[in-house]
Amino acid sequence: MSQPARRSQSPSTGVRRRSNALDMSTPGSPITLRESARTEWTSISRTRAGRRRAAGAWQVTGANARTAREYHEATKHSLESIRSGRHSLEWANQPRTHKLYNPDLERIALPRAYVPPHVPAITAVSPIEAPRDGVRIPDLSTLATLLHYSAGITKHLRHPSGAMPFRAASCTGALYHIELYVVCGELPGLAAGVYQYGVHDEGLRAVRRGDYRGVLVQGTADEAAVANAPVVIVCTSTFWRNAWKYEARAYRHSFWDSGTILANMLAIAAGHDLPARIVLGYVDEAVNRLVGVDGEREAAISLVALGHAPGMRPSTAPIVESIDLPTVPSSPREVDYPIIRAAHAASGLTTPDEVAEWRRTAEARPLGAPPAPDTGKTIVPLRSVPAADLPHEPIEAVIQRRGSARQFEPSPVSFEVLSTVLEAATAGNPLDILGAFPGTLNDAYLIVNAVDGLESGTYLLNRERRALEQLRAADFRREAGFLDLGQQLGADAAINVYFLADLESLFDRFGDRGYRAAQLDASIMAGKLYLAAYALRVGATGLTFFDDDVTRFFSPHAQGKSVMFLIALGNPARRRPI
Structure with a gap:
């Protein structure tokens, strides 16, 4: 994803980057320019989220x-x-583009023998969702294929100082701040558990062992696609890894860059005849706790329910204990952007009842x-x-x-x-x-x-x-x-x-x-x-x-x-x- 060139030097080449910009000061432009000062962010805190609620009820x-x-x-x-x-x-402080646990977690190697769907691209991109009839359960090879072609490394581009890895989906600044987690029941070739997708070595890290899909069913207020899905993908954003370059706009980019990943995921799922539903109504804290992130530096931004297996529907939601999973810092230091944390917290949902009410209100009101x-x-x-x-x-x-x-x-x-x-x-x-x-x-x-x-x-x-x-x-x-x-x-x-x-x-x-x-x-x-x-x-x-x-x-x-x-x-x- 292209961005305007900045006046900075590459740490590897020392060459000033070529400007790709038009002259915006040329007189006679037919466009009326926005000259008012940009709105300044003053004092926003999480307490504003409370203004949405009256007597504990969600009000939209x-x-x-x-x-x-x-x-x-x-x-x-x-x-x-x-x-x-x-x-x-600050090139010396540029974040690493993938997550590393310290100490590392148990790794399950993903098959490199992918099973691509071989469906013409336009055919795969066009459907809204595969039909939910019969049983659709991906095995480990299909899951590996879906993860790889959604967010994996697909090529290395050479430049004078070496080779740079590029991934399956476009990302602002090639900073790759989106992480994927797999929450699944028992699959052919993979035990039930919660796993983090390690893009750097095509492996799954075991965050939790056991079937925790019931937590997501409860957290989405029994959303049907989630309840019947053998696999749910949790997309998160590690905000600093993008804010290093784009500052507070990194919150916008959390959705920009996960959206391009999801477009790939939907296409590969359609090619494999796997139903896929993107879910935005969920209890934020429950999902963050499940995948072991703090909800502030790294936070869940969407769920994807994959497949259809009513017979695998979880009957209970296990208790989810908090876990401390230390990670290797992505850069020597991080800069905090309270505006990002405030915007994300204010849009959070806190209980299953709140999720259900939010969804009912959304469905009852006319769309635009x-x-x-x-x-x-x-x-x-x-x-x-x-x-x-x-x-x-x-x-x-x-x-x-x-x-x-x-x-x-x-x-x-x-x-x-x-x-x-x-x-x-x-x-x-x-x-x-x-x-x-x-x-x-x-x-x-x-x-x-x-x-x-x-x-x-x-x-x-x-x-x-x-x-x-x-x-x-x-x-x-x-x-x-x-x-x-x-x-x-x-x-x-x-x-x-x-x-x-x-x-x-x-x-x-x-x-x-x-x-x-x-x-x-x-x-x-x-x-x-x-x-x-x-x-x-x-x-x-x-x-x-x-x-x-x-x-x-x-x-x-x-x-x-x-x-x-x-x-x-x-x-x-x-x-x-x-």
Whole structure:
């Protein structure tokens, strides 16, 4: 995932890094710049979480989502915040990108003979969820395959100072702060237990022995997919490992970077015909305690229920004792960001009853506004590549090949390719908060710079009509480059896709936890866009952005919405030899 170059030197080469930025000071820019000072974070504490509750009952209202709002405002990028930022990278303090226990835990080696599904990538990316009929229990080899192609090391890229490992899913700054834990019953080849996935050596560390799935069933208020799952994956974020570079925005990145992992996981699961449901409604402390993390430096951010085995449903929830699992520090010292801890704590759920009430409230309230009425603008129906002409490259090969484009040729892609990518990525996400109805929490807005068969301009994806609604017709390459934090990648890309959410509507429905949902929903779709684009031999890269300028640029249609994720698509430029 690409980020703007910083004025810093590599510790290995001593070479000043090449700037990839546009000149943002050029007069006459058609964009109204956000010049007000960035919101300062003053005094936020966990006590704010108590404001959500009255007489011990969970109450979801938009007014109660104050902490999430403040976090979002405080971490917005603006031209002023970029120019005045004083953060520099302390290379000697760069965190390690994986967790190490000290002393090490019992290791179970994962099979290196993976069992990839051999399903065409577009086919694997497109389904919302495999059907829950019959029994679907992964064995150890299938589990190893799923973990590897979700978050494992898939390649090493050479550079003058050596080789750098890259993983299956895109991650901001290649800092890889997401950890995966496996909570399972008895599986073919693996005893019941709680395990941490060691990406550095393809092994599982035994955190607990025994079947603890009942803890998750209880902690999710008997969520059906969790109750019937032989395996549940717990995704956590170790905030400092990303905050080293991105400071307080690392909390956003917890969902960005887990979302791309989950997109891969969903595709591999679909290829193996394994049902997969992403669960955001759970008791935070119970999940953190189960996997042995403190909930502050490292915290659970989502669950994934995998497979379907009603006959394995746990009957009880065992008592979970606190465990102290010392780890090797990821860097010589850590910098604390209270804003991250406060935002996460404020969106927490504390009891199964609270989870049940949160879920009932979420299901009872309408999701956002109805589709916008026809504005009289041009409506362009999507026109996907015919099924017979789709590439047959399997999903595992696409994941192995996928990267993040570092430079685009300013040349067009076809409208058929764009249509196929959009339809595959935005069909819907299997989130527990969406119930049985496919959907998303974000709208996709596009800046189209170069698409054969489609006029340049701005568009809204209308999922209900399977069409693009033209908002404005013009050449917006320069604006795209500015909005993407002044990066040339945005200007050269054929398309920039922005996912925007109506946060106020989501806060009204989900409270502070709606912020987690909005970020994760957008990031999963972006991860699917990555996979679908590479399946069709188009490059992609995630970019960051000037928050309020993006909203203004797409207004009046986007008035009141907030950008969650940005991904640029286009024809990758050939790399020059080193």
